[in-house]
Amino acid sequence: MTGVTGRSDVIKTEAHGDASPGRAGEHAPVTPEWTCGTCGAEWPCAPRREQLLTEYSVDRAMLSVYLGACLAAAAEDLHVAGSTSLQDRFFGWLPRRPRRH
Numbered sequence: 001m002t003g004v005t006g007r008s009d010v011i012k013t014e015a016h017g018d019a020s021p022g023r024a025g026e027h028a029p030v031t032p033e034w035t036c037g038t039c040g041a042e043w044p045c046a047p048r049r050e051q052l053l054t055e056y057s058v059d060r061a062m063l064s065v066y067l068g069a070c071l072a073a074a075a076e077d078l079h080v081a082g083s084t085s086l087q088d089r090f091f092g093w094l095p096r097r098p099r100r101h
């Protein structure tokens with residue numbers, strides 16, 4: 001068998017240094033460890049949190065839904081279902097009140 005694998009180990013992403021929210025591949029979680037693929041911190045890392053707040057600034061309810069889904073997936077991957085520290089990690093950083101303009 002002489003199969004040629006065209007897979008590259010490095011996924012090239014466009015790096016323009018701009019921090020626009022919602023950009024795929026930036027500060028995305030790496031599963032099953034749930035660390036940040038960009039900076040290596042526990043996900044959601046600080047830059048990602050800022051992105052999420054900006055991204056969901058008009059719909060904070062959806063942010064909670066999104067984080068809840070992430071929390072559920074992380075709890076399964078990390079085998080720490082019901083962990084309060086994990087809940088704190090995913091929700092504890094949220095501002096208690098919506099930002100006022």
Ligand SMILES: [Zn+2]
Binds near residue numbers: 036037038
């Ligand atoms: Zn990060």
